[in-house]
Amino acid sequence: LLQVKDLQKIYMTGENSVAALDGISLSIDEGEYVAIMGPSGSGKSTLMNMLGCLDRPTSGQYILSGEDVSQKSDDELAEIRNKYIGFIFQGFNLLPKLTALENVALPLVYRGVPAKQRLARAQEALQSVGLGNRMHHLPAELSGGQQQRAAIARVLASDPPLVLGDEPTGNLDSRSGSEVMDIFQKLNNEGITIILVTHDQQIASQTKRIIRFRDGMMQSDEKVVS
Amino acid sequence: LLQVKDLQKIYMTGENSVAALDGISLSIDEGEYVAIMGPSGSGKSTLMNMLGCLDRPTSGQYILSGEDVSQKSDDELAEIRNKYIGFIFQGFNLLPKLTALENVALPLVYRGVPAKQRLARAQEALQSVGLGNRMHHLPAELSGGQQQRAAIARVLASDPPLVLGDEPTGNLDSRSGSEVMDIFQKLNNEGITIILVTHDQQIASQTKRIIRFRDGMMQSDEKVVS
Ligand SMILES: Nc1ncnc2c1ncn2[C@@H]1O[C@H](COP(=O)(O)OP(=O)(O)OP(=O)(O)O)[C@@H](O)[C@H]1O
Numbered sequence: 001l002l003q004v005k006d007l008q009k010i011y012m013t014g015e016n017s018v019a020a021l022d023g024i025s026l027s028i029d030e031g032e033y034v035a036i037m038g039p040s041g042s043g044k045s046t047l048m049n050m051l052g053c054l055d056r057p058t059s060g061q062y063i064l065s066g067e068d069v070s071q072k073s074d075d076e077l078a079e080i081r082n083k084y085i086g087f088i089f090q091g092f093n094l095l096p097k098l099t100a101l102e103n104v105a106l107p108l109v110y111r112g113v114p115a116k117q118r119l120a121r122a123q124e125a126l127q128s129v130g131l132g133n134r135m136h137h138l139p140a141e142l143s144g145g146q147q148q149r150a151a152i153a154r155v156l157a158s159d160p161p162l163v164l165g166d167e168p169t170g171n172l173d174s175r176s177g178s179e180v181m182d183i184f185q186k187l188n189n190e191g192i193t194i195i196l197v198t199h200d201q202q203i204a205s206q207t208k209r210i211i212r213f214r215d216g217m218m219q220s221d222e223k224v225v226s
Numbered sequence: 227l228l229q230v231k232d233l234q235k236i237y238m239t240g241e242n243s244v245a246a247l248d249g250i251s252l253s254i255d256e257g258e259y260v261a262i263m264g265p266s267g268s269g270k271s272t273l274m275n276m277l278g279c280l281d282r283p284t285s286g287q288y289i290l291s292g293e294d295v296s297q298k299s300d301d302e303l304a305e306i307r308n309k310y311i312g313f314i315f316q317g318f319n320l321l322p323k324l325t326a327l328e329n330v331a332l333p334l335v336y337r338g339v340p341a342k343q344r345l346a347r348a349q350e351a352l353q354s355v356g357l358g359n360r361m362h363h364l365p366a367e368l369s370g371g372q373q374q375r376a377a378i379a380r381v382l383a384s385d386p387p388l389v390l391g392d393e394p395t396g397n398l399d400s401r402s403g404s405e406v407m408d409i410f411q412k413l414n415n416e417g418i419t420i421i422l423v424t425h426d427q428q429i430a431s432q433t434k435r436i437i438r439f440r441d442g443m444m445q446s447d448e449k450v451v452s
Pocket residue numbers: 134137140141142143144145146171172173237238239244245246264265266267268269270271272273316
């Protein structure tokens with residue numbers, strides 16, 4: 001499904017350069033369930049931004065469904081994101097002036113799904129993460145873990161073939177966390193490709209493959225033996 | 227040091243009311259090291275906002291160092307916060323237009339600490355959490371865990387007698403997380419009172435007392451037997 005070759009991302013701050021990604025090569029097939037782990041600052045979110053077509057590398061290649069992403073215009077990238085990729089951000093990134101329900105329905109607006117269907121799918125997604133009684137709250141009226149679950153519901157409602165989750169259980173108690181992992185497992189059983197960044201070895205062991213990062217480079221890449 | 231009696235916080239959203247805190251009573255002595263755990267949405271951050279003088283209860287009492295906080299004006303609360311309380315927020319709450327160094331030095335500005343000393347203390351605090359080479363980055367130029375560590379450094383630089391940490395290790399790998407816990411242990415050994423909200427049983431077991439919440443009420447309150 002996707003392949004990156006010698007991916008580099010170098011940030012310039014003033015005179016200094018930071019190599020957030022320092023030559024990453026990997027490939028992930030359709031239907032895989034992958035965890036990405038590594039120390040704080042090792043480049044995990046930066047890689048997720050590349051894979052999610054939210055940012056471009058400084059050098060190297062990203063091939064998604066056989067097409068070279070670096071050749072795409074910004075508009076084409078936006079269309080790929082809206083149609084094929086669901087992103088759960090490390091900072092949730094909910095729109096502060098929209099309710100949970102409106103936030104969750106928003107990707108479906110971009111896809112032209114009719115209003116009645118959007119509302120039904122958004123409600124169902126929120127109920128599946130236990131937020132059925134928080135639908136009309138603004139993000140500021142939700143707890144940290146509720147905001148995180150709303151961000152997860154937003155991806156569920158749009159049902160994309162590729163799900164990218166950046167620390168999707170970081171603000172959840174163990175029970176809410178395992179409910180979310182049950183949802184991911186169910187999606188993967190249906191053939192959806194899932195890539196999760198996590199600091200939690202327990203969460204990573206529930207996926208099928210663990211890639212470890214260090215200083216912008218891959219340190220290891222192993223199948224999970226359950 | 228602090229005592230709350232029958233604390234209630236009721237939010238109104240439209241016609242519905244949410245009892246985020248539904249009658250909390252507890253007392254914490256100087257020098258204690260307490261963990262607060264509980265399901266997502268159970269009221270932990272709401273309690274922390276009360277204890278940190280960032281918000282007022284709907285009813286009930288909060289007595290801090292022998293004084294009834296509910297009798298204080300907003301200006302007096304701000305002064306208490308600036309002088310005595312260090313807060314690590316669940317969402318970090320760094321100011322986006324200030325560098326890590328400026329963010330960490332800011333509480334010292336409010337306290338009238340001279341510029342040279344402020345810079346020295348802020349630099350030292352950032353180095354102690356491993357951000358010595360990220361001081362001049364803006365929050366958007368930091369990873370999630372680096373932002374969290376900058377928020378921790380901000381509290382360390384101002385060295386307050388009461389530290390409130392809302393999920394301070396939620397975005398950290400296990401090694402960065404244990405470095406942060408070493409810092410908290412060192413502070414507590416010096417007599418600083420520390421209250422941490424955490425979803426991580428491993429983190430909670432490193433404190434001396436665990437209070438568990440459920441639906442805005444206290445479910446249990448136990449000493450940690452190591
Ligand atoms: N401004 C608000 N208006 C309405 N409801 C609110 C508001 N702020 C918080 N709540 C509700 O109060 C409850 C407690 O929220 P709180 O943030 O204290 O939970 P928490 O225990 O910190 O959860 P988490 O572990 O997810 O961070 C939640 O159910 C939340 O939806």
